[in-house]
Amino acid sequence: MPYAAAAANLAAPAHPFCTNPLRTRADVAAAVTSLLEPLAAGTSAGGALVRAGGTGARFDETAAQVEGFARPLWGLAALLAGGGAYAGAARWARGLVAGTDPDGPEFWGAMEDRDQRMVEACPIGFALAVAGDAFWEPLGERERANLAAWLGGMNVRDMPNTNWLWFRVFANLGLARNGAPYSQERLDADLDHLDTFYRGNGWSNDGPPTHTQMDYYSGSFAIQYLQLLYSKLAEKTDPKRSEEYKARARAYALDCVHYFSPEGSAVTFGRSLTYRWAMAGFWAGVAFAEVDLPAPLDSWGVVKGIWLRHLRWWTQHPFVFQPNGMLSIGFAYPNMYMTENYNSPGSPYWCMLAFAPLALPADHPFWTAPEEPYPVAAVPPVKALTMPLHVAVRAAGHTYILNSGQACHYPLRATQAKYGKFAYSSAFPYSVQTGSHTLPEWAPESTMALAEVEADAPPADGGGGGLLGELWKLRRRVEHARIETPPSPDGAAAAAGPVLVSSMRPWKDVIVDTWLIPPTPGSPADAWHLRVHRVRAGRAVRVAEGGFAVRGVQAGDGKALQSIGYEAAAAGGAVEGCVEGPGSALVLGASGAVGVVDVAAPRAAWKAAATRDGAALQADANSNLLEPRSVIPLLTGSVAEGSVGWFVTGVFAVPAAGVPGWRAVWKEKWEARPEVPGWMAAIMEKSG
Structure with missing residues (x-):
């Protein structure tokens, strides 16, 4: 059999993500639901734990399954915030209750120092901030108290001196936007310290000056991305810092564009590339925060094109999915050699942060603008x-x-x-x-x-x-x-x-x-x-x-x-x-x-x-x-x-x-x- 034919003989039917044209808002919403749906099979009875595979990570198995639960919220919360719907959203609402109930069988466990649970508190905080009507409003008084206590447990724990501090910011932010108990003192202190990571030209280091590390964590995976989300969510309560973060994004964009090809692929550099299309998270954050970028990126069509072409590039790689439809650990195919010891089977779902533009309404200029090509003539070669x-x-x-x-x-x-x-x-x-x-x-x-x-x-x-x-x-x-x-x-x-x-x-x-x-x-x-x-x-x-x-x-x-x-x-x-x-x-x-x-x-x-x-x-x-x-x-x-x-x-x-x-x-x-x-x-x- 010719190799081309053999390569098409997949172990499972083509995943809906790989057949998605990814050109419209409806296409992107369908992509999110196609990624969420297979997770139902790995969801625990109470909804708090999601098992996406059988390999291990440096942290405990409960934390690994909290990853499987929390990380898809990046996409689900944005979908719901923008007026979309997903029939399985109730699984996550139930899971928040079960996972934070200290007397329940699926309790996630209290926060400890440098705990992986701190990372997963970030998408939970985001979900509360943008889709509180789905994840906070339905909760009873005791359930809200449990959730607030679990997230607030971060405030008295030690954290790595890296991008992780942003995760505590978002835990507090999500609580604050729903009128729940939170620590403004801790939130302010973390933001002040995170600002010491800034180095200029829009770039932040992933840690103090001794850490010479500026990779996708500095942009799409964490720092720039979360700065952009914060700049939108806190533009009324923290306007000065919000505008500063938008200014940093304008400068950073002129460098970030060089990591993306006109065809949609991105330069592979640094760690955690099993997060895949999270590499385009910066452009998703620009849209979410409604930041006007400088020329030649001063068009929603240009930003939209960079983002969509990258998503479409991934549709050409069917082996990013397991036969059961869940994401695999790896890059273009399952691969443990390229992983870090913090990659559990749920880790790849950090990619869901790339769907933040779904939080924008359908009539937003980002969605109504025609997709434009990469500005080759205007980006220095x-x-x-x-x-x-x-x-x-x-x-x-x-x-x-x-x-x-x-x-x-x-x-x-x-x-x-x-x-x-x-x-x-x-x-x-x-x-x-x-x-x-x-x-x-x-x-x-x-x-x-x-x-x-x-x-x-x-x-x-x-x-x-x-x-x-x-x-x-x-x-x-x-x-x-x-x-x-x-x-x-x-x-x-x-x-x-x-x-x-x-x-x-x-x-x-x-x-x-x-x-x-x-x-x-x-x-x-x-x-x-x-x-x-x-x-x-x-x-x-x-x-x-x-x-x-x-x-x-x-x-x-x-x-x-x-x-x-x-x-x-x-x-x-x-x-x-x-x-x-x-x-x-x-x-x-x-x-x-x-x-x-x-x-x-x-x-x-x-x-x-x-x-x-x-x-x-x-x-x-x-x-x-x-x-x-x-x-x-x-x-x-x-x-x-x-x-x-x-x-x-x-x-x-x-x-x-x-x-x-x-x-x-x-x-x-x-x-x-x-x-x-x-x-x-x-x-x-x-x-x-």
Whole structure:
């Protein structure tokens, strides 16, 4: 059977979400109900607990099932607030009563310090704030007292010094808007402290200054999103702060737009990506708060288009759902490798926060405005995002960021993959490690892996072509990260634009300095970006550097991509395969063309390392967020003990999603090789 036909042979009928056109308000409302309905099967008799699967998390099982109950409220409450209806809403109303009854069999348990229940209090607080007539008004006096006592239990408990403080704000806000007992003192103190996370240009850090972490939690998952909701809900009681939050959103939007492609996909970066379309939560919050954005985003049609196209992108990925219709843990398919230890089966339902615009009435301009395309002509193709230390690029149909300087403030699972890579793409999502021994397990997509070479050890590759061996190290923390604008000979800004510079120390006697150089959009080499590395080695090391990961199977029969000659690859048509050789590797797959190449510098005064070997690495299955089977173009080399090795890597990508007819243009773009800029060659020459 052809692979395309086999791929359509799903384990269950297509989920209604995946067949939803998602173009109108009615479509979005139907999407919400289609996500809510399967949860009925996992709902407890009293309605307070929802089991969405059988895997565990770092917290207790009751808290995990509270997640399954509470997180869908993001969507349900917005639906009801906007005048919509859902026949199963009574399940949640009953569940609030049962879960907060300390004498009942489904009591959630009292709040404890740093308790996962604190997180789930946030969507409950939101539901009370916007749909109190459904979730507060029907309750009796004792039931209201129980609910208020349970939520208020947060006010005397310790919380992490992160975005979590917003969850207590919303618990108190929900109570306040219904005339229930709450703590204004705690609410004000939390807001004052959260405002210390603000760094400028609309961006907040996910914690104090020591936490260099600005990912989707800073925008769509928590801080910006909840600021926007608060700015609407508290615009009369806290007008000064509400207007400040709207002003931050106007600034942040001009950066956030760079994380979304014109096709609707979003750049994969950071943790908690099992929340999926919550990545578009910022745009949902803008609509909910009715914030007028600056040009080129000063149209409801533009905001609506970014939001809807992202939702529609997800309809193309049926395996986000389990056969029973509930969401799976993972990204584009079930995947535990990419998760965090706080992901329970109910965690993915944080995605429901993306449906906040349903709280707007049907005649609101957001809903009546025609959807508009991404403002390609008005959004800069290359931009330095100074707060998160990213350089955003949109060139040759590819939307991605160059990255340095961030790290999770605690040792997160796969943290090197989530924060430490050189580049993150919307078309080619990142890969995570599945183990700790071989390079296929590490899946070094868009990063450099280093391994120590022991002088008296037997060959480390074990017949694996230099790809095996223990103790590979990937970039996790960096030093001296900064964005520079190199001067051109006449003193003006270089045409290549901003450059990211940073250093890392995989060992105390090995320093890797890296320059990440974006392309010049519209130039012949616009499908490339450059990475220049200086490896100062106090010990002998092997290095392996990967480009973007691409689908690793043939479209026709689903078999693994095979090695082919360049002549065969360049012949055109639907040719797929891997071209490997000295100094380069190129992979053509159904999702596009990716590659890496050693780039020669125009000067010879600096000492270049020997030409690296090119290979197509068959990454471990399920290491990539999007493709269960993936291939990574790779360059491998080495640096001798006591020496300095320079590596200049050209990284190539032409995504199928962003370049219609990409098979007809990839060859021309592959052969338009980038050159080392003169200012970079001068640095290399001076350094020796």
